Amino acid sequence: EAGVTQSPTHLIKTRGQQATLRCSPISGHTSVYWYQQALGLGLQFLLWYDEGEERNRGNFPPRFSGRQFPNYSSELNVNALELEDSALYLCASSWTGTGSPLHFGNGTRLTVT
Amino acid sequence: GESVGLHLPTLSVQEGDNSIINCAYSNSASDYFIWYKQESGKGPQFIIDIRSNMDKRQGQRVTVLLNKTVKHLSLQIAATQPGDSAVYFCAETPQGGANSKLTFGKGITLSVRP
Numbered sequence: 001e002a003g004v005t006q007s008p009t010h011l012i013k014t015r016g017q018q019a020t021l022r023c024s025p026i027s028g029h030t031s032v033y034w035y036q037q038a039l040g041l042g043l044q045f046l047l048w049y050d051e052g053e054e055r056n057r058g059n060f061p062p063r064f065s066g067r068q069f070p071n072y073s074s075e076l077n078v079n080a081l082e083l084e085d086s087a088l089y090l091c092a093s094s095w096t097g098t099g100s101p102l103h104f105g106n107g108t109r110l111t112v113t
Numbered sequence: 114g115e116s117v118g119l120h121l122p123t124l125s126v127q128e129g130d131n132s133i134i135n136c137a138y139s140n141s142a143s144d145y146f147i148w149y150k151q152e153s154g155k156g157p158q159f160i161i162d163i164r165s166n167m168d169k170r171q172g173q174r175v176t177v178l179l180n181k182t183v184k185h186l187s188l189q190i191a192a193t194q195p196g197d198s199a200v201y202f203c204a205e206t207p208q209g210g211a212n213s214k215l216t217f218g219k220g221i222t223l224s225v226r227p
Contacts, residue, residue: 004156033212042181042220043157043202056213090156098211099164101147104156 002027005106008092010113013081021076021108025093028068032074033094033102034066038087046089049074081111081112125224132190134221136203139184141152143205148177148188151220160201179211190223198225 005024013019025032031038034046045058049068057064063079072093079087088109126132136221138146144165161172163179163186170177176189186203200220207214 029157029195033214043217045213045215056211092156096213097213099206100212101144101159102212104149104154104158106154 004091004093004103006089006105006108009106010024010107010109010111012113014113015081015083017081019078019081019085019110021078021089021091021110022073023075023089023091023093023105024073026095026103029093029095029103030072031097032068032072034074034076034090035062035090035092035104036087037083037090037107043090047076048097055097077111083112086110086112122219123222123224125160125226126193127226128193128195130193132193132197132223133146134187134188134190134201134203134223136186136188137184138186138203138205139219140205140216141184142207143184145206146177146179146186147204147215148175149204149217150199151202157202168197178225193223193225195225195227198223 007022031050033048036044047066048056054069066076068074088107090104090107092104094100094102147162148160149158151157161177163170163177168179174191178187200222202217202220204215204217
């Protein structure tokens with residue numbers, strides 16, 4: 001069974017640009033979660049999508065947005081990039097929205113210069 | 114506010130010894146607990162989970178213990194191997210187990226000495 005896959009592995013952007021990150025969940029999983037892992041700050045919850053709808057978002061500005069497609073894959077968009085957005089962005093999936101473990105991909109390393 | 118934290122930032126153990134990684138949580142309503150392992154350059158990997166109606170659960174070489182009285186969670190790794198070297202995170206969700214409410218600790222580094 002294929003795990004959660006994310007692309008690209010690395011992404012380098014300049015301040016003010018937009019970044020698009022992609023995620024394919026484990027087959028059968030309908031919930032997709034996005035996390036930011038910045039150095040020294042641990043995993044910070046960004047967004048949760050389930051059945052194509054945004055179900056919850058963390059304490060991040062609106063320039064962090066995303067969507068989930070009918071095949072349950074998802075993309076995260078970050079507009080007006082700032083230097084502080086440099087981080088590892090992790091996508092996770094689960095087969096339900098409650099009480100089932102999240103399974104993570106290996107992330108996209110975003111560097112903003 | 115509520116938080117999940119780890120007692121020690123690093124743990125060094127001899128190969129073959131047992132490892133114990135501890136985690137304290139402050140939310141008495143926490144209902145579902147998970148341990149993750151993150152190796153360098155990879156995403157967190159699910160190790161084992163436990164619900165609040167249990168106090169112990171065993172997996173392959175790992176055991177999770179939950180003490181709700183003192184709000185303490187621990188991960189025991191038997192016969193620690195070099196491949197166990199990684200950062201370990203505990204995570205918890207409140208009652209109902211909503212995954213989007215999952216709160217992660219900051220992580221502890223396990224270093225295995227040969």
